[in-house]
Amino acid sequence: VMVWLRRCTHYLFIVVVAVNSTLLTINAGDYIFYTDWAWTSYTVFSISQTLMLIVGATYYLTFTGVPGTATYYALIIPPYTWVAKPAWFSLGYPYDFIVTPIWLPSAMLLDLVYWATKKNKHSLILFGGVLVGMSLPLFNMVNLITVADPLETAFKYPRPTLPPYMTPIEPQVGKFYTSPVALGAGAGAVLACTFAALGCKLNTWTYRWMA
Numbered sequence: 001v002m003v004w005l006r007r008c009t010h011y012l013f014i015v016v017v018a019v020n021s022t023l024l025t026i027n028a029g030d031y032i033f034y035t036d037w038a039w040t041s042y043t044v045f046s047i048s049q050t051l052m053l054i055v056g057a058t059y060y061l062t063f064t065g066v067p068g069t070a071t072y073y074a075l076i077i078p079p080y081t082w083v084a085k086p087a088w089f090s091l092g093y094p095y096d097f098i099v100t101p102i103w104l105p106s107a108m109l110l111d112l113v114y115w116a117t118k119k120n121k122h123s124l125i126l127f128g129g130v131l132v133g134m135s136l137p138l139f140n141m142v143n144l145i146t147v148a149d150p151l152e153t154a155f156k157y158p159r160p161t162l163p164p165y166m167t168p169i170e171p172q173v174g175k176f177y178t179s180p181v182a183l184g185a186g187a188g189a190v191l192a193c194t195f196a197a198l199g200c201k202l203n204t205w206t207y208r209w210m211a
Contacts, residue, residue, distance in 0.1 A: 128192075
């Protein structure tokens with residue numbers, strides 16, 4: 001019985017993280033949010049997706065102890081997204097169906113670190129966290145390129161004027177610290193280590209709960 005309880009807790013966590021990652025991804029494509037807050041929303045969602053990916057992937061990886069399971073975990077997320085998209089289409093949101101599985105390369109790097117360091121958890125947290133945090137915002141830009149042109153979409157789907165407190169501030173283009181990829185990668189590299197540690201800790205807690 002305890003074995004099945006442990007397995008159910010494990011699978012439930014995988015499903016919860018995968019579903020939430022999917023919702024974050026879909027909302028990152030919200031044309032209203034994107035057109036008015038392009039760089040801000042890009043950075044925020046790059047970081048949030050990084051954290052959702054690494055906590056689940058690290059948990060799964062340390063649970064099985066088999067390099068390759070982080071990539072398998074990353075494979076779960078795109079099908080969830082493909083299933084969820086028609087629901088958003090029905091609400092009238094202009095989403096493209098194509099979703100580049102941006103999580104895969106980052107998850108593969110995580111697997112590589114785990115394998116190369118002979119399953120050392122501390123190396124996984126430090127090196128894996130930095131690699132995932134720095135790589136995902138870069139791959140997320142590829143995802144963004146597949147989305148329909150935001151200006152064209154804004155004209156096609158007009159909406160009311162934003163209230164004053166939501167008026168976007170024009171970004172200073174061309175400076176490193178305002179680059180969404182650089183900002184997302186910098187913040188992601190720091191935060192992903194913390195969340196990788198959380199993923200490892202969740203694994204320990206799961207065993208204790210089910211013991």
